Amino acid sequence: MALLKNGRLIQDRWTTVDTLTDALKPGGVLVPLDLWLAERDTLRGKSAVGVILPNDADPDLLADDDDRIAAIVLTFPSMVDGRAFSQARLIRERFGFDGEIRARGPVIADQYLYLLRCGVDAVEVPDDTNVESWLRNARRFSTVYQPAADDRVPAYRRRHLVAASAIAS
Amino acid sequence: MYVYDELDRGLVNERVEEFRDQVSRRISGELTEEQFRPLRLMNGLYLQLHAYMLRVAVPYGVLSSTQMRKLARIARVYDRGYGHFTTRQNIQFNWPKLEETPDILAELAEVEMHAIQTSGNCIRNTTADQFAGAAADELEDPRIWCEIIRQWSTFHPEFTFLPRKFKIAVTGAVSDRAAIKVHDIGIVLVQGADGEVGFEIWAGGGLGRTPMIAKKIREFLLAADLLSYLEAMLRVYNRFGRRDNKYKARIKILVHEIGADAYRDAVEAEWADIRDGALALPAQEISRIRKAFTPPAFEVLDAVSTAFEARKFEDRGFARWVASNVRRHKVAGYAIANISLKPAGGIPGDATAEQMDAVAEYADRWSFGEVRVAHEQNLVLPHVRQDDLYDLWLALGSVELDAPNIGTLGDIIACPGMDYCSLATARSIPVAQQISERFADLERLHDIGSISLNISGCINACGHHHVGNIGILGVDKKGEEFYQITLGGQADENAAIGRIIGPGFASDAIVDAIETIIETYLSVRQDGESFIATLNRLGQTPFKEALYGTA
Amino acid sequence: MALEIITANRLGDGLVIFLTTDGWSARIGDAVVSESRDETAALLARAEADAGLVVGPYEITVERQADGSLHPVKYRETLRTRGPSVRTDLGYQAA
Ligand code: HEM
Ligand code: SF4
Numbered sequence: 017m018a019l020l021k022n023g024r025l026i027q028d029r030w031t032t033v034d035t036l037t038d039a040l041k042p043g044g045v046l047v048p049l050d051l052w053l054a055e056r057d058t059l060r061g062k063s064a065v066g067v068i069l070p071n072d073a074d075p076d077l078l079a080d081d082d083d084r085i086a087a088i089v090l091t092f093p094s095m096v097d098g099r100a101f102s103q104a105r106l107i108r109e110r111f112g113f114d115g116e117i118r119a120r121g122p123v124i125a126d127q128y129l130y131l132l133r134c135g136v137d138a139v140e141v142p143d144d145t146n147v148e149s150w151l152r153n154a155r156r157f158s159t160v161y162q163p164a165a166d167d168r169v170p171a172y173r174r175r176h177l178v179a180a181s182a183i184a185s
Numbered sequence: 186m187y188v189y190d191e192l193d194r195g196l197v198n199e200r201v202e203e204f205r206d207q208v209s210r211r212i213s214g215e216l217t218e219e220q221f222r223p224l225r226l227m228n229g230l231y232l233q234l235h236a237y238m239l240r241v242a243v244p245y246g247v248l249s250s251t252q253m254r255k256l257a258r259i260a261r262v263y264d265r266g267y268g269h270f271t272t273r274q275n276i277q278f279n280w281p282k283l284e285e286t287p288d289i290l291a292e293l294a295e296v297e298m299h300a301i302q303t304s305g306n307c308i309r310n311t312t313a314d315q316f317a318g319a320a321a322d323e324l325e326d327p328r329i330w331c332e333i334i335r336q337w338s339t340f341h342p343e344f345t346f347l348p349r350k351f352k353i354a355v356t357g358a359v360s361d362r363a364a365i366k367v368h369d370i371g372i373v374l375v376q377g378a379d380g381e382v383g384f385e386i387w388a389g390g391g392l393g394r395t396p397m398i399a400k401k402i403r404e405f406l407l408a409a410d411l412l413s414y415l416e417a418m419l420r421v422y423n424r425f426g427r428r429d430n431k432y433k434a435r436i437k438i439l440v441h442e443i444g445a446d447a448y449r450d451a452v453e454a455e456w457a458d459i460r461d462g463a464l465a466l467p468a469q470e471i472s473r474i475r476k477a478f479t480p481p482a483f484e485v486l487d488a489v490s491t492a493f494e495a496r497k498f499e500d501r502g503f504a505r506w507v508a509s510n511v512r513r514h515k516v517a518g519y520a521i522a523n524i525s526l527k528p529a530g531g532i533p534g535d536a537t538a539e540q541m542d543a544v545a546e547y548a549d550r551w552s553f554g555e556v557r558v559a560h561e562q563n564l565v566l567p568h569v570r571q572d573d574l575y576d577l578w579l580a581l582g583s584v585e586l587d588a589p590n591i592g593t594l595g596d597i598i599a600c601p602g603m604d605y606c607s608l609a610t611a612r613s614i615p616v617a618q619q620i621s622e623r624f625a626d627l628e629r630l631h632d633i634g635s636i637s638l639n640i641s642g643c644i645n646a647c648g649h650h651h652v653g654n655i656g657i658l659g660v661d662k663k664g665e666e667f668y669q670i671t672l673g674g675q676a677d678e679n680a681a682i683g684r685i686i687g688p689g690f691a692s693d694a695i696v697d698a699i700e701t702i703i704e705t706y707l708s709v710r711q712d713g714e715s716f717i718a719t720l721n722r723l724g725q726t727p728f729k730e731a732l733y734g735t736a
Numbered sequence: 737m738a739l740e741i742i743t744a745n746r747l748g749d750g751l752v753i754f755l756t757t758d759g760w761s762a763r764i765g766d767a768v769v770s771e772s773r774d775e776t777a778a779l780l781a782r783a784e785a786d787a788g789l790v791v792g793p794y795e796i797t798v799e800r801q802a803d804g805s806l807h808p809v810k811y812r813e814t815l816r817t818r819g820p821s822v823r824t825d826l827g828y829q830a831a
Binding site: 211212214217218232233234235236237265280281282283284532603604605609612614615618664666 | 745747748749750751752787788791792809810811812815816819820821822823826827
């Protein structure tokens with residue numbers, strides 16, 4: 017698996033681990049939510065910890081830890097199970113988390129725009145992924161109709177910004 | 186009507202290119218069918234029994250004459266010369282080729298139409314009162330709010346992979362013609378304490394395997410809060426709706442299982458966090474959209490046209506059509522003309538390309554270029570001068586669109602059933618045809634009066650059988666088509682789910698059974714009493730006894 | 737065992753097709769007939785391998801008539817070989 021992040025395919029430097037012993041080894045680790053909740057005090061000293069959030073878990077569980085966690089992994093058991101889209105927005109918009117939010121699971125290029133808009137900034141993808149295809153999908157639409165976790169201005173504001181600036185100039 | 190600006194237009198064109206790209210990736214093998222299926226569904230492209238089927242959105246049932254002509258052209262050039270108008274105010278083409286659908290979508294985009302989110306587990310086409318902007322009993326035009334919802338829900342990044350499909354309906358009138366209580370979210374425009382227009386919000390209605398009437402979630406919502414409240418409702422559903430079983434994945438099950446109060450509490454808690462956020466619509470945007478639905482330039486006319494009254498007196502056929510198909514308009518001297526797509530023996534909801542072109546022409550001539558699609562699978566010319574009704578009626582007759590049967594037993598709602606649908610357990614169209622033929626006699630039809638009969642070809646209930654005064658559900662019984670009858674359903678403001686009357690009927694007995702029910706009604710009704718009123722007064726017993734004998 | 741054949745819809749135009757000895761045909765009469773579970777499984781595997789050309793292959797039960805022609809047992813499948821019963825001018829029945 018590689019990681020698609022900031023428009024590029026990069027090597028994933030994080031390791032997914034299941035036990036506390038492995039979690040305490042050097043290097044970035046991604047730990048299951050349960051392990052994090054049980055051992056957060058032991059793990060808190062470690063700088064590079066990410067938490068894997070099942071898609072039916074309440075993101076609230078991480079709300080107080082967001083400055084101790086470097087990454088949150090959201091899970092997509094299938095491409096059509098969209099619960100993590102809501103989790104991503106809550107984590108980004110409500111808790112103001114600014115670490116990495118990554119998507120794990122069989123999501124496809126055609127969903128990339130939605131992922132980005134909800135605040136996901138990294139996607140685990142197969143090594144042979146056609147990055148251009150993903151990026152094309154991210155750029156495809158020049159208009160958005162609703163505010164989300166990104167900074168795109170929805171049409172209902174853009175229309176009137178244009179009008180207002182036209183009057184001002 | 187709402188007219189696209191360059192942002193709307195750009196987006197729809199980009200969508201066409203996206204789908205073109207997806208189709209070519211599917212054909213080249215880059216996408217598997219499993220990956221492609223949700224993508225094509227989100228562009229309304231199904232695979233049915235005989236071929237693909239393309240469902241084109243008719244946003245809240247509103248069509249311009251130009252758009253209607255485009256639908257006619259698509260039927261003619263890319264399909265087999267006809268289309269099927271549905272209970273969701275959309276139109277379906279039954280024979281498009283996958284390779285040509287990007288071209289069809291490109292043609293639709295030219296007239297500001299698309300197939301976006303007409304299928305898939307996303308927010309579908311928002312439906313509305315087909316008389317919006319014309320109805321005499323309307324508080325405000327619901328289309329303003331439908332268009333706002335349409336835009337907000339289009340490519341919503343968070344709500345495109347919901348547990349299940351999601352349908353929103355809006356009405357601005359006292360009589361509910363949009364069946365809002367059998368939708369995932371139903372919205373009623375109401376007046377607040379200070380006279381301002383706001384919304385009453387319902388949730389958790391739906392048909393299908395487990396029919397349910399919606400529960401009231403909020404008494405009054407300020408107009409400016411509409412989108413943040415919807416976002417909270419959808420977010421709670423997306424997070425907590427069931428995904429383990431697709432028959433339990435609709436919001437109705439969530440609302441039912443946790444209870445309306447718990448659902449409301451969760452929504453209100455979520456809403457408290459986002460209410461003052463970016464979703465509050467700028468007043469300029471609301472007024473921009475409101476302006477798009479400014480009423481057309483109605484003439485100042487007398488409330489009663491003597492010419493029109495005289496025509497009715499002279500021509501009984503015309504008088505009959507007026508009595509059943511014409512409704513009161515809010516502007517003096519105008520009328521709402523319903524065009525029945527239910528000729529006796531015909532296929533409910535089907536229209537040929539020629540008929541579509543003709544309706545477009547009549548709309549230009551007599552209805553400010555506007556057409557509506559009703560959820561009863563009929564068309565509507567919303568703004569016709571009473572003085573023009575006679576010419577309209579004659580013209581409709583020339584293309585076999587003058588059936589005077591709106592709201593009668595001839596006005597049957599029927600899904601495509603096994604003649605087209607891959608999910609069907611029985612055919613529904615032939616049953617509709619036989620019933621409408623059996624009751625083709627107009628004297629008898631009008632004597633029976635106001636009644637709804639709805640037919641679905643399987644439990645998914647696309648034909649709304651649960652909410653027909655008489656409902657017919659086609660089932661498979663050891664390889665034979667069998668039909669189950671429910672009585673007592675209603676889709677209006679008194680929405681109710683019909684109850685099964687007894688064992689089902691074979692295909693050669695179902696029409697007789699319906700006739701027995703109707704004859705029973707005629708024999709026991711009181712003066713001027715409608716079918717549903719009689720049924721509600723007497724219960725099912727007399728009908729049951731007539732059908733099955735006194736056991 | 738009952739006789740079985742494999743059917744699907746063609747990717748490009750969605751029309752109904754049947755697996756033959758060396759490809760696919762719009763005519764049920766051309767279908768290759770299986771008389772055993774193993775044979776059906778092998779045919780299905782062959783059909784699945786054509787995922788780039790066809791959509792959703794599955795097996796259906798058929799009967800051989802006295803004249804040698806094949807007829808599906810289920811009415812749904814009969815409709816697929818013909819077209820809508822309410823529009824006999826459309827589908828294969830119209831040809
Ligand atoms: C021909 C292809 C069609 C397919 C595959 C299809 C599929 C379905 C399914 C699976 C459901 C049940 C959803 C559920 O219970 O969660 C459903 C419901 C529904 N469909 Fe269709 N349908 C088709 C055509 C139509 C047509 C032609 C209409 C309009 C005439 C329509 C309107 C509806 C409506 C109104 C419902 C019920 C609303 C509800 O479930 O709450 N569908 N459809
Ligand atoms: S009710 Fe059943 S048969 Fe009718 S269109 Fe819906 S899915 Fe098909």
